[in-house]
Amino acid sequence: MLRYISATLVGIVLGCCCTSPCGAAEPPHTVIFDTDAGGDCDDIGALFLLHGAVERGEAKLLATMGCTSSKTIAPCLDAVNGWFGRSDIPVGTLKDDGLLPNSSYTAEVVRRFPHKFPESKDYPDAVVLYRQLLLKQPDHSVIVLAVGPLRNLANLLKSPGDKDSPLDGKALVAKKVRRLDVMGGNYPPFAKAKEAEWNFEMDPVSAALVCSEWPTEILFNGEGGSTNSGRRVTYELPEHNPLTVAYTAYPGVGYAGDRLSWDPVSCLVAVRGAEPWYRVVKGGTNVVNPKTGVNTWNPDTKGKHSYLVLDQKRPKREVETALEDLMVAGKGRPRNLLVNTAYYARAGACRITCRGHVDANSVAMNAFDGEKKGRTSWVDQSPSSWIQCQYADGRKRLVTSYVVECPRKERQPQTIELYGSNDNGETWTRLNVRNDPGFTELATRRTFDIVTPAKWNAYRISLVAADEEEGVEVSTIELNEEVDCPPGVPVQSLALEETEIAIPANGRATLNATLAPLKVVDLLK
Incomplete structure (x- = not known):
C-alpha cells in the first residue's frame, strides 16, 4: 500500500509545477473582485476560487474591493x-x-492572519483605486465581479474626471471594462415579485442606478442556493487556511462544513464561462425598484443584460466539483504566520483531557475554546495537575512555542513543564520547563519558546500550584507553530513517517510526512 501512497504524493508535488490548465486556449481573464465579505462566508470561498484560478493561469486578480462600511x-x-x-x-x-458596518467572521480572520493595515479606513478608497487601475488596463479587458451591494460601482459611475483622466466614471467603465458580473437579484425575474434578493435589498438605490446606467454587458446570477462547497478546502489545504477559519466562525456552517455557493458560482462563470453547468438567458434589461430592490425583466433584443439558469439536466455534483476543484487549486504561502495547532479542538480536531476538574463549568476544554479575557477556565484544585492535547487521526504537529493564560493570581502556577508523546501517552519527552514562569496579577498571559521543537501527536502541560490549597486555573492554552513560506524555496526531500496506512470507511486518513527544508510551501498537510 505504501507504494501507491508514495506515488500519489509524488504526483501532488510534481503536479504543482504546472500552473495552467491543460489545453487552455484563452489568456487569463483580468478580474476585479468587489465583495461584502462578512455578510456571508461564501465570499471567502469565492476569493479562494479566484486564487485557485490565478494559480492555474485562468485569471489575473487585479484587485479586491470591500463594498461595506465594516472596519474589518x-x-x-x-x-x-x-x-x-x-x-x-x-x-x-x-x-x-x-x-453593513458590523463585522462577523472577518474580525476573526483579521485576528488570526497578517495584514498591512489595522482597519478598513487605512486602505485606499475603492473608487479612487478603481479609476487608477482601470486607466492602466487595455480597452475592454476587465471583468468586474460584484458579489455584494453595488455601492462601490454606483459611486464609480458618478465619479468625475480627475488629474489622471478627464473621463468620468461611466465613460471610463465603457472604455476599459469588458463585462460586469453581478451576484444579485432573483432569476428568472417575475413581474409581480414582492421580495428582493438580499444584495439588492441592502442598497436598492445603487442597484437601480447600476442596472440602468452601467454601459457594458452585465451578466446576473441568482444561482448557488442549491449548490454547496467549501468542505474540501479543510481536508485538502493546510488546516490554518483562512477559509476554514471563516466557515468555522460562521453560524450554521462550522469546521469542515459546506456553504451555499452564490458567490463562488459567479466566480466560476467569470473565469470559465457558463457552460456546461448553466444556460445564459440573453436579450433584455434588468430593472430594479430603487425603493425595494425588487428586480423585473424587460425583454429587449438590444438589451445588454443576461442572467444564468442552472441546467437541470446535469447533476448538481458536477457544479460542486468544479467549484471545489478551483477552491483547492491555490497554494498557501503565508509569511510569518503563528498558527494555534489546537484552534479546532472544540470542533473535534483534538482530544482534550486533564488530571481532574472542579465541576462541569471548569472542564479542560475551556482552556482550548478560544474564549477571550478568561470568561471560561479549566480549574483543578489539586496541588499539581496536568492538561493534555492529542491531535485526531494520528496527526503530529511541530509546536514552536506555547501560551498559557492564568487569570487569577491565587491560582497561578509556580512551575510549568511541557511534554510530548508519539505513542498515545505511554512515554513522554520533556520539551520545556519553567520554574517561576513569571505570572503576576497583571502578567496573566505568558508565552514560552521551545528551543528544539519536534513533531508530536500529543502535548501535555504539567503545573505545580503556587498555593496548594487553591490549585491551578488556566483560561487559555495555545500550542503554536510558526509557519513561514518564503517564495522560491524548492522542496528538497520528503520523508514519510508511516510504512502503511489504513483508509477508513469515510475515505479520509492522515499520512504524516516531513518536507525539507521546513520553510517551503506546505502542500501535504
Missing part, C-alpha cells in the same frame, strides 16, 4: 490575499458610512 472587511481581504503569497494585490474599500 479590507484587512480581511488583504489577509486572504497574503495567505496565498499575494500581498501585492491592491485592496480598496467603501468610504461611505452606515452600509
Whole structure:
C-alpha cells in the first residue's frame, strides 16, 4: 500500500509545477473582485476560487474591493490575499458610512492572519483605486465581479474626471471594462415579485442606478442556493487556511462544513464561462425598484443584460466539483504566520483531557475554546495537575512555542513543564520547563519558546500550584507553530513517517510526512 501512497504524493508535488490548465486556449481573464465579505462566508470561498484560478493561469486578480462600511472587511481581504503569497494585490474599500458596518467572521480572520493595515479606513478608497487601475488596463479587458451591494460601482459611475483622466466614471467603465458580473437579484425575474434578493435589498438605490446606467454587458446570477462547497478546502489545504477559519466562525456552517455557493458560482462563470453547468438567458434589461430592490425583466433584443439558469439536466455534483476543484487549486504561502495547532479542538480536531476538574463549568476544554479575557477556565484544585492535547487521526504537529493564560493570581502556577508523546501517552519527552514562569496579577498571559521543537501527536502541560490549597486555573492554552513560506524555496526531500496506512470507511486518513527544508510551501498537510 505504501507504494501507491508514495506515488500519489509524488504526483501532488510534481503536479504543482504546472500552473495552467491543460489545453487552455484563452489568456487569463483580468478580474476585479468587489465583495461584502462578512455578510456571508461564501465570499471567502469565492476569493479562494479566484486564487485557485490565478494559480492555474485562468485569471489575473487585479484587485479586491470591500463594498461595506465594516472596519474589518479590507484587512480581511488583504489577509486572504497574503495567505496565498499575494500581498501585492491592491485592496480598496467603501468610504461611505452606515452600509453593513458590523463585522462577523472577518474580525476573526483579521485576528488570526497578517495584514498591512489595522482597519478598513487605512486602505485606499475603492473608487479612487478603481479609476487608477482601470486607466492602466487595455480597452475592454476587465471583468468586474460584484458579489455584494453595488455601492462601490454606483459611486464609480458618478465619479468625475480627475488629474489622471478627464473621463468620468461611466465613460471610463465603457472604455476599459469588458463585462460586469453581478451576484444579485432573483432569476428568472417575475413581474409581480414582492421580495428582493438580499444584495439588492441592502442598497436598492445603487442597484437601480447600476442596472440602468452601467454601459457594458452585465451578466446576473441568482444561482448557488442549491449548490454547496467549501468542505474540501479543510481536508485538502493546510488546516490554518483562512477559509476554514471563516466557515468555522460562521453560524450554521462550522469546521469542515459546506456553504451555499452564490458567490463562488459567479466566480466560476467569470473565469470559465457558463457552460456546461448553466444556460445564459440573453436579450433584455434588468430593472430594479430603487425603493425595494425588487428586480423585473424587460425583454429587449438590444438589451445588454443576461442572467444564468442552472441546467437541470446535469447533476448538481458536477457544479460542486468544479467549484471545489478551483477552491483547492491555490497554494498557501503565508509569511510569518503563528498558527494555534489546537484552534479546532472544540470542533473535534483534538482530544482534550486533564488530571481532574472542579465541576462541569471548569472542564479542560475551556482552556482550548478560544474564549477571550478568561470568561471560561479549566480549574483543578489539586496541588499539581496536568492538561493534555492529542491531535485526531494520528496527526503530529511541530509546536514552536506555547501560551498559557492564568487569570487569577491565587491560582497561578509556580512551575510549568511541557511534554510530548508519539505513542498515545505511554512515554513522554520533556520539551520545556519553567520554574517561576513569571505570572503576576497583571502578567496573566505568558508565552514560552521551545528551543528544539519536534513533531508530536500529543502535548501535555504539567503545573505545580503556587498555593496548594487553591490549585491551578488556566483560561487559555495555545500550542503554536510558526509557519513561514518564503517564495522560491524548492522542496528538497520528503520523508514519510508511516510504512502503511489504513483508509477508513469515510475515505479520509492522515499520512504524516516531513518536507525539507521546513520553510517551503506546505502542500501535504
